Amino acid sequence: MASVELAEVVRRYGAFRAVDEVSVEIRDGELFTILGPSGCGKSTLLRIVAGLDRADSGDIRIGGKLANSAEPAARDVGMVFQNYALYPHLTVRENVAFGLRVRKVPRREADRQVDEIAAILEIADLLDRKPRQLSGGQRQRVALGRALVRRPSVLLMDEPLSNLDTLLREKMRVEIRRLHNRLGLTTIYVTHDQQEALAMSDRVMIMNRGRVEQVGPPLEVLHEPSTEFAARFVGSPPMNLIRMQVHEASETQVTLQAVDGDGAWVQGPASGALACGQQFWVGVRPADLDVSPTAGTRSGLVVPVVMDVAELARDGVLLHCSYAGRNVVATAGAGDPIPALGERTLVSAPWGSLTFYGCDDGRRVRATGVSVRWPEPATAAASTSWAPGDPYGDGGLGGDAR
Amino acid sequence: MTLVRGDVAPATDVTTPDPGRAPGSHRSRPGFGRFAGYLLVMPALGILTLFFYVPAAFLFVMSFYHWNLFGGSAFAGLANFDVLFHQPLYFKSLLETAYFVGVMVPVDALMGLALAMLLREGFRRSRAGGLGRALVFLPHVTPVVATSVIWAWVFNPRYGLANYLLHLVGAPQPGWLDSATWALPSVMIYSIWHSVGYYAVFFLAGLAMVPDTVVEAARVDGASSWQTFRRVVAPLLSPTTFMVLILGTVNSMQTFSQVYTLTGGPHGGAGGPAFSTSTDALLIYNTAFIYQHLSLAAAMSLVLFVILITITAIQKRLSRRWVFYGGTER
Numbered sequence: 101m102a103s104v105e106l107a108e109v110v111r112r113y114g115a116f117r118a119v120d121e122v123s124v125e126i127r128d129g130e131l132f133t134i135l136g137p138s139g140c141g142k143s144t145l146l147r148i149v150a151g152l153d154r155a156d157s158g159d160i161r162i163g164g165k166l167a168n169s170a171e172p173a174a175r176d177v178g179m180v181f182q183n184y185a186l187y188p189h190l191t192v193r194e195n196v197a198f199g200l201r202v203r204k205v206p207r208r209e210a211d212r213q214v215d216e217i218a219a220i221l222e223i224a225d226l227l228d229r230k231p232r233q234l235s236g237g238q239r240q241r242v243a244l245g246r247a248l249v250r251r252p253s254v255l256l257m258d259e260p261l262s263n264l265d266t267l268l269r270e271k272m273r274v275e276i277r278r279l280h281n282r283l284g285l286t287t288i289y290v291t292h293d294q295q296e297a298l299a300m301s302d303r304v305m306i307m308n309r310g311r312v313e314q315v316g317p318p319l320e321v322l323h324e325p326s327t328e329f330a331a332r333f334v335g336s337p338p339m340n341l342i343r344m345q346v347h348e349a350s351e352t353q354v355t356l357q358a359v360d361g362d363g364a365w366v367q368g369p370a371s372g373a374l375a376c377g378q379q380f381w382v383g384v385r386p387a388d389l390d391v392s393p394t395a396g397t398r399s400g401l402v403v404p405v406v407m408d409v410a411e412l413a414r415d416g417v418l419l420h421c422s423y424a425g426r427n428v429v430a431t432a433g434a435g436d437p438i439p440a441l442g443e444r445t446l447v448s449a450p451w452g453s454l455t456f457y458g459c460d461d462g463r464r465v466r467a468t469g470v471s472v473r474w475p476e477p478a479t480a481a482a483s484t485s486w487a488p489g490d491p492y493g494d495g496g497l498g499g500d501a502r
Numbered sequence: 503m504t505l506v507r508g509d510v511a512p513a514t515d516v517t518t519p520d521p522g523r524a525p526g527s528h529r530s531r532p533g534f535g536r537f538a539g540y541l542l543v544m545p546a547l548g549i550l551t552l553f554f555y556v557p558a559a560f561l562f563v564m565s566f567y568h569w570n571l572f573g574g575s576a577f578a579g580l581a582n583f584d585v586l587f588h589q590p591l592y593f594k595s596l597l598e599t600a601y602f603v604g605v606m607v608p609v610d611a612l613m614g615l616a617l618a619m620l621l622r623e624g625f626r627r628s629r630a631g632g633l634g635r636a637l638v639f640l641p642h643v644t645p646v647v648a649t650s651v652i653w654a655w656v657f658n659p660r661y662g663l664a665n666y667l668l669h670l671v672g673a674p675q676p677g678w679l680d681s682a683t684w685a686l687p688s689v690m691i692y693s694i695w696h697s698v699g700y701y702a703v704f705f706l707a708g709l710a711m712v713p714d715t716v717v718e719a720a721r722v723d724g725a726s727s728w729q730t731f732r733r734v735v736a737p738l739l740s741p742t743t744f745m746v747l748i749l750g751t752v753n754s755m756q757t758f759s760q761v762y763t764l765t766g767g768p769h770g771g772a773g774g775p776a777f778s779t780s781t782d783a784l785l786i787y788n789t790a791f792i793y794q795h796l797s798l799a800a801a802m803s804l805v806l807f808v809i810l811i812t813i814t815a816i817q818k819r820l821s822r823r824w825v826f827y828g829g830t831e832r
Contacts (some may be wrong), residue, residue: 152718173724185715189737189826199723202733232828246723 102163102176102253102286103128104149109158111144111310118144119155120310131280131287133297136307137333142290143258145307149288150256151175163253175254178247182259184239186231186246193218193227196245203250217249220279237268244276248283255287261296273300294334298322306330324455328462331383331455337418337429339383342403343459349374356380362424364403368451380465381457388453389430391419393445400451403428407439421447561800569797582801591777592785592802598686599755599782605690606697606754611746613694614701615739621702622709635706638699646696646759653692654679654764679765685774686781689764693757701746708742709735740825744817751813755806758783782806 104126111119119141126132134142147153149160151172160167167175178199186195193214194201200210218224221241231239240260247255260276261269277300280287291297297304298318306313306321306329313333314326325331331339342364344356354374358364366382384401405421405428412418417432419439430447432438439445456465568578586592617638625631641649656663657678665675676684712735720730736743761784765774773780773788780788782802790799 150722152721172718172722173726177722179719179722181715181719183713183715185713185719187716187719187734188828198720198725198733202720202723202725202729230828246719250724 103161104254104286104288105159105161105164106145106149107159107161109145109148109155109160111141111148111153112156117141117310119148121158122307122310122312123158124305124312124315126286126288127302129284129286130302131277131289131300133289133291133301133304134307135291135294135297135304135333136313138292140307141310142292142307146256146258146288146290149175149254150177150179176252177254177256178250178252179256180240180243180247180258180260182262184231184243184263186239186242188231190230191227192223192229192231192234192242195231195242196227196249198246199250213249214245217245220282221245221248236264237272240264240272244279248285253286255285257287257289259291260289262291262293269296276300294336298334306333308333324464325383326464328381328383328457331381331457335385337386339385339455340389340428341381341383341457342401342423342426342428343379344382345379346374346376349376356382358403358424360424362404364401364423366401366451366454368399368454379459381459381462383455383457384449384453386418386429386431388449389428389447390449391421391430391432391436391439391445391447393439393443400449401454402446402448405445405447407441407443407445409441410438421445561803564797565800565804567797569800571794571796578797582797583805585798586801586805591780594777595780595782595785598778598780602686602690602757602781603751603754605687606693606757607747607750609690609694610697610701610750610754611743613698614746615705615743617698617702618705618709621706635703638702640699641696642700644696647763649696650692650760650763653688653695653760657688657692657764680775682774682776682778685765685778689757689761689779692760692764693754696760697750697753701750704742704746704749705739708739711742712738737826741827744821744825748814748817751817752810755810755813756783757781758787762787 106125107123109119109122110117122141122145134145136142144153148155149162151167151170151174155168162175162177187198190198193211196214196217197210200213201207205213214227215224218227221244223238223241223245226234226238226242231242234242240263243260247257257276261272264272273296276289280300289297289301298321301318303316304318304321305315306327308329314321314330316324316326321330321334325334325339328341331341343359344364344366345359346354347357347365348355349370352369354368354370356366359379382401403423405423407419408422408427409420410417410432411420413431415431416434417436417438419430419432421428421430428447457463458465565582566578566580568576568581621631621634621638625634655661659665659675659677659680662678664678668675678684678688716734716738717730720734725733758781761773761779761781765779766784773784783806786799786802786806789795789802
């Protein structure tokens with residue numbers, strides 16, 4: 101077992117940076133997921149760790165040893181490919197034993213080790229078959245067996261479940277996690293499926309355009325996306341983001357209005373100097389949005405919307421509303437009234453539930469992040485003592501919404 | 503190619519019903535469906551019959567006759583074969599053909615494979631790949647008669663390019679086409695130049711069918727380049743190799759043009775110094791058109807045909823042991 105350290109790893113294809121200064125340490129024995137949309141560089145990064153691709157600059161350390169130019173064979177890694185990449189002309193036994201046989205492990209010893217891993221993966225009865233005689237899930241297990249039989253110190257998995265159907269994927273997800281718990285192998289797992297990443301990982305790294313957006317435990321990534329991209333990407337449905345700029349800023353209060361000026365506003369307590377015109381992405385989770393034609397608030401977010409589509413989801417109803425040509429999603433709980441199609445209404449959220457991201461770098465704005473002190477969520481929640489049912493426009497802001 | 507799941511029948515499954523033969527199609531156009539197939543193969547079959555099957559049958563009959571172009575042919579039984587198998591020159595020509603085929607087939611296959619791998623690796627991320635393939639294939643599309651004249655100059659012992667280059671490095675200069683030892687190897691060198699690109703294209707197509715990820719899996723598994731080739735690439739390439747071996751055997755056994763042009767002489771000579779290049783095909787030509795023994799040449803052709811069929815059948819039989827027809831799923 102070993103840790104994997106990446107330091108400022110860069111991989112260029114011409115002018116395009118597939119991997120752009122990625123630095124992260126994957127701890128010994130952890131199941132680490134790299135999550136991102138296709139083309140974000142996650143597979144390239146995994147291939148660099150495997151030694152199948154080379155970093156143009158930066159260092160890769162496996163188990164503390166510099167491995168920048170080491171051949172894949174010398175890195176002591178096992179890999180599971182997206183399409184399994186089994187040797188079609190060999191039986192399952194020969195497939196799994198391949199890595200042992202090329203290393204001159206005697207046949208009897210190799211057979212013993214194959215039997216052992218086959219028992220763990222429950223593929224003992226498939227050992228004499230050829231890959232084409234196996235189902236997708238069985239091939240997946242064989243590929244796992246082939247990667248594990250050499251007892252590598254790091255296991256790399258490149259979207260291993262993406263070719264399986266949903267039910268099998270959910271089953272294999274649990275099995276991989278169970279296997280990880282049992283073997284305690286340092287595992288780097290690449291996926292574009294956030295459910296998969298959140299369900300099985302110790303830590304998740306979100307990547308976009310070759311860069312690291314956020315690294316953290318699943319719950320942290322889910323609840324506290326630290327960049328605008330992460331906020332847009334994680335969660336189902338993910339956060340709503342509205343671009344706003346500071347309209348008025350006093351010692352104690354700040355007011356922001358939507359940049360496209362369609363009547364959405366945010367008001368909240370703040371102190372310090374915020375320049376008028378400074379722009380932020382204001383993020384709000386669908387579950388935190390309240391839909392009501394009359395709901396008003398003195399503190400928080402209010403957006404005038406037109407009801408579009410109601411969609412039945414696992415826990416409640418997703419209300420897709422349109423605001424300034426964009427989609428705003430709110431979750432309605434069971435029993436909540438659902439506005440009719442085309443009905444004008446308001447969605448609002450308390451100040452404490454809002455997250456702000458800088459428009460320049462996409463980073464989440466925290467107390468120390470900019471020149472203004474934003475209230476911490478806990479205190480902000482306390483200050484949102486607005487009365488529900490306040491008539492709209494009471495605050496004197498957003499009156500132009502209608 | 504997309505991934506084929508295990509539960510899907512392979513594309514070559516002959517039991518798959520042909521949608522064109524659905525019951526409804528019979529009813530809508532009675533009679534046509536049954537004969538459509540015959541109608542469609544008729545033109546090709548007609549041409550084949552006229553120019554291949556009939557002459558072949560004719561040749562078969564001819565080989566059992568004393569044939570005279572100007573009449574007076576008579577049935578001869580096995581007399582032609584009797585003459586043939588008492589001709590030392592005939593056995594010499596069979597041995598020379600075996601020598602030629604024995605060198606050409608492995609060299610063509612190995613060099614074709616090497617060339618294909620070089621082209622594939624060298625032009626992996628380059629647009630020049632098409633150009634490289636074209637250049638390698640080019641010799642094969644040149645007319646043998648034209649290019650072998652150029653090579654006859656290359657192999658000229660006194661002012662040819664080959665000996666000039668050997669002279670520059672101070673190496674011994676063989677007599678090439680004028681030497682009984684070197685005449686057939688000279689023809690081989692030319693033939694390899696002419697045919698290797700043809701086989702390289704086969705191997706290029708075969709290599710394209712080997713999935714990159716399978717090769718990468720072998721690298722991660724710790725296989726060296728040789729082990730990867732030996733244990734993964736070569737087995738997946740075996741159907742291509744098999745085809746190249748069959749085609750190579752058939753083609754080189756029938757080689758005639760370059761032997762004739764390089765060593766035949768202007769009046770259809772004997773085939774090199776001391777008959778050293780009188781391969782089977784050349785001897786058949788000389789027997790028929792120089793010595794005017796048509797029925798003897800027909801008998802020789804028949805024997806050549808039987809030899810070819812036998813070798814191919816043996817190769818096919820042996821292929822069961824080493825050719826993998828599993829297909830490569832991506």
